[in-house]
Amino acid sequence: MHYELGRSVDQERGLIELIVKAAPSAVAVVPAWAARIGISLQALHPGTSDPELATYFVAHVEAAASEAVLKELLRCGEIEGAYAKPRGEPP
Numbered sequence: 001m002h003y004e005l006g007r008s009v010d011q012e013r014g015l016i017e018l019i020v021k022a023a024p025s026a027v028a029v030v031p032a033w034a035a036r037i038g039i040s041l042q043a044l045h046p047g048t049s050d051p052e053l054a055t056y057f058v059a060h061v062e063a064a065a066s067e068a069v070l071k072e073l074l075r076c077g078e079i080e081g082a083y084a085k086p087r088g089e090p091p
Helices: 030-036 063-075
Strands: 016-023 056-062 079-084
Touching: 016 030, 030 056, 030 079, 056 063, 063 079
Parallel strands: none
Antiparallel strands: 016 056, 016 079
16 A cells, blocks of 8 residues: 555555454465456465454455445355445444
């Protein structure tokens, strides 16, 4: 995420931040699965050695598509949860 004058560029572009929780056994495959449906997942805590923190990912999607994307993510059995993060709040 990039910031300009105290506002994120994502907010300016109308993007919503989604937080995704993968099953521990699926951490390696969930980003590839998401890519097949057009979603780019990035590690929320890149480089962590904590196995629990490694299960969290973030995606930035168009606000208009966020509900449909969340529904699609939650259909995947390897995803334990997903939600739209309120702006200005920690994950």
